[in-house]
Amino acid sequence: MTDTPDPRFPLLGxxxxxxxxxxxxxxxxxxxxxxxxxxxxDRDSPAFLILEGTVEVTVRGTDGGDATLVEHGPGSITGxxxxxxxxxxxxxxxxxxxxxxxxxxxxxxLRALIVGSADIGEKVMHAFVSRRTTMIGRGTxxxxxxxxxxxxxxxxxxxxxxxxxPHTLLDTENDTDAGELVERLVTDDALLxxxxxxxxxxxxxxTDAEIGIALGLTPTLDPTACHDVVIVGxxxxxxxxxxxxxxxxxxxxxxxxxxxxxxxxxxxxxxNYLGFPAGIxxxxxxxxxFTQAQKFGAQIAIPIDVSHIQCxxxxxxxxxxxxxxxxxxxxxxxxxxxxxxxxxxxxxxxxDLARYESTAVSYWASAIEAEECRGTTALLVGGGNSAGQAxxxxxxxxxxxxxxxxxxxxxxxxxxxxxERIADxxxxxxxxxxxxxxxxxxxxxxxxxxxxxxxxxxxxEYGISRLFSFIGADPNTAWLxxxxxxxxxxxxxxxxxxxxxxxxxxxxxxxxPLETSVPGIFAVGDVRAGSTKRVAAAVGDGAAxxxxxxxxxxxxx
Ligand SMILES: Cc1cc2nc3c(=O)[nH]c(=O)nc-3n(C[C@H](O)[C@H](O)[C@H](O)COP(=O)(O)OP(=O)(O)OC[C@H]3O[C@@H](n4cnc5c(N)ncnc54)[C@H](O)[C@@H]3O)c2cc1C
Numbered sequence: 001m002t003d004t005p006d007p008r009f010p011l012l013g014x015x016x017x018x019x020x021x022x023x024x025x026x027x028x029x030x031x032x033x034x035x036x037x038x039x040x041x042d043r044d045s046p047a048f049l050i051l052e053g054t055v056e057v058t059v060r061g062t063d064g065g066d067a068t069l070v071e072h073g074p075g076s077i078t079g080x081x082x083x084x085x086x087x088x089x090x091x092x093x094x095x096x097x098x099x100x101x102x103x104x105x106x107x108x109x110l111r112a113l114i115v116g117s118a119d120i121g122e123k124v125m126h127a128f129v130s131r132r133t134t135m136i137g138r139g140t141x142x143x144x145x146x147x148x149x150x151x152x153x154x155x156x157x158x159x160x161x162x163x164x165x166p167h168t169l170l171d172t173e174n175d176t177d178a179g180e181l182v183e184r185l186v187t188d189d190a191l192l193x194x195x196x197x198x199x200x201x202x203x204x205x206x207t208d209a210e211i212g213i214a215l216g217l218t219p220t221l222d223p224t225a226c227h228d229v230v231i232v233g234x235x236x237x238x239x240x241x242x243x244x245x246x247x248x249x250x251x252x253x254x255x256x257x258x259x260x261x262x263x264x265x266x267x268x269x270x271x272n273y274l275g276f277p278a279g280i281x282x283x284x285x286x287x288x289x290f291t292q293a294q295k296f297g298a299q300i301a302i303p304i305d306v307s308h309i310q311c312x313x314x315x316x317x318x319x320x321x322x323x324x325x326x327x328x329x330x331x332x333x334x335x336x337x338x339x340x341x342x343x344x345x346x347x348x349x350x351x352d353l354a355r356y357e358s359t360a361v362s363y364w365a366s367a368i369e370a371e372e373c374r375g376t377t378a379l380l381v382g383g384g385n386s387a388g389q390a391x392x393x394x395x396x397x398x399x400x401x402x403x404x405x406x407x408x409x410x411x412x413x414x415x416x417x418x419x420e421r422i423a424d425x426x427x428x429x430x431x432x433x434x435x436x437x438x439x440x441x442x443x444x445x446x447x448x449x450x451x452x453x454x455x456x457x458x459x460x461e462y463g464i465s466r467l468f469s470f471i472g473a474d475p476n477t478a479w480l481x482x483x484x485x486x487x488x489x490x491x492x493x494x495x496x497x498x499x500x501x502x503x504x505x506x507x508x509x510x511x512x513p514l515e516t517s518v519p520g521i522f523a524v525g526d527v528r529a530g531s532t533k534r535v536a537a538a539v540g541d542g543a544a545x546x547x548x549x550x551x552x553x554x555x556x557x
Contacts, residue, residue: 041199139168146193235262237525240542
């Protein structure tokens with residue numbers, strides 16, 4: 001029997017090494033035994049192709065000691081997906097007992113190798129993605145110290161999970177060492193959780209923005225740079241725009257207020273996206289797109305909220321760049337903008353909802369929520385496909401799930417395959433012509449939900465551990481209120497011919513199909529009026545808008 005090679009650790013053959021050496025950022029260098037090639041937390045640390053000797057890669061364990069991840073030998077390349085963007089290293093690499101000879105590839109040269117040499121690029125990309133996946137599985141990376149039941153810990157977990165950043169939780173409720181550590185170091189609960197970065201830096205009760213900076217998810221942006229295009233929103237539409245634009249040589253910056261993936265990233269199984277007959281999680285699908293965008297050199301900055309566009313309106317001077325104001329205070333300058341800010345979940349009109357929102361109400365259903373609710377009874381509001389997917393995903397974890405819908409039945413609003421799956425789940429109970437009107441009781445543990453039957457007015461009480469809500473979404477366009485980009489009555493952005501109603505233009509000045517009422521500002525995906533609210537449609541918009549960007553640059557700048 002032959003051993004199947006481990007795709008995480010491919011070896012380049014002699015001829016491949018020779019070709020790879022054309023792309024190095026510096027000449028091969030000899031490292032004596034034990035000398036560091038890179039250290040966890042180092043920014044812009046290159047990947048290394050090992051030519052002679054070995055490199056031992058270690059990570060710091062939760063006990064503070066070093067754990068060996070792998071020993072690279074000749075033909076192996078160190079690194080993982082973070083190296084594509086110059087993100088801080090997650091591990092430390094030292095020359096083995098007989099030293100090593102290694103050639104470095106900084107982020108630019110690494111991407112040039114991957115794009116310029118397709119066969120080597122395929123091996124390296126497979127290796128990097130599967131190494132990151134392994135690290136996520138092992139929890140190698142950041143360590144969160146705090147109580148798993150607190151909203152703050154769950155927020156940090158969610159932020160890191162959604163951004164594909166490996167982490168582990170030391171739950172102070174179960175781990176006595178962690179509990180003692182917190183007692184010693186933290187005097188104020190507001191400073192929890194602790195987040196220990198791979199380089200040992202400890203953050204006390206950090207915001208998502210502070211974590212993003214400390215872990216290198218948010219790069220240092222150059223305020224003097226003028227990008228070809230800034231894409232606002234890293235959901236499927238924004239990521240597709242980034243992949244196509246960067247692969248066609250444009251300088252691309254993509255920013256997102258929370259994480260890559262957008263709404264799709266919250267989907268536990270997308271079954272209708274072309275090419276994935278077994279379905280794929282939204283996180284996996286958009287994680288691939290995120291890595292792909294980085295491979296082509298798109299710069300990605302998360303979490304950064306764009307709060308305002310200074311654009312000069314429909315008759316703006318197209319030779320003057322557009323400025324975007326961000327939550328970091330940095331203004332971004334660009335020749336064109338693609339708005340891909342998608343939509344945001346709608347809040348159900350339930351009395352006292354706000355009191356429960358930080359602890360017991362979810363607008364998504366991830367593994368974290370499923371684990372939190374394991375073996376309990378929960379209630380889910382909504383009858384669309386996202387509600388159906390969530391019900392199918394959650395049901396095996398729950399004792400009972402009550403699905404509350406206002407309509408006559410699921411068949412009018414949900415795909416047939418989901419309706420059939422729900423019908424097969426014995427612990428899912430669908431309540432038609434019903435609505436949740438009030439929540440009562442403690443905000444943690446079991447509380448009461450009052451459900452009203454809309455025809456009979458009969459009120460029924462359910463003891464539940466969590467309320468899930470999937471009742472649709474509104475466009476993320478409030479931030480455009482001071483800008484002249486025209487929107488429809490529901491706030492979705494008008495593009496192409498539709499802009500002429502809001503803002504009559506001459507035939508000479510006609511907008512491209514995905515261009516807004518303001519020249520040089522484009523809109524794609526769910527945020528666009530009239531778009532089909534599906535991943536494939538958002539991705540299609542992303543591909544199409546790049547051709548329109550080229551046409552815009554050719555005629556206007
Ligand atoms: C639970 C769920 C399941 C779904 N399942 C499916 C499915 O099975 N099949 C399917 O085809 N579709 C599905 N959809 C719909 C699909 O996810 C959306 O159509 C798609 O995600 C739209 O992509 P988008 O990029 O246009 O917007 P979004 O995915 O909404 O992404 C927008 C991004 O913009 C960011 N953003 C917003 N405002 C700002 C700002 N001011 N500054 C910076 N960033 C900002 C947000 O953080 C977000 O990441 C599902 C949706 C949900 C919620």
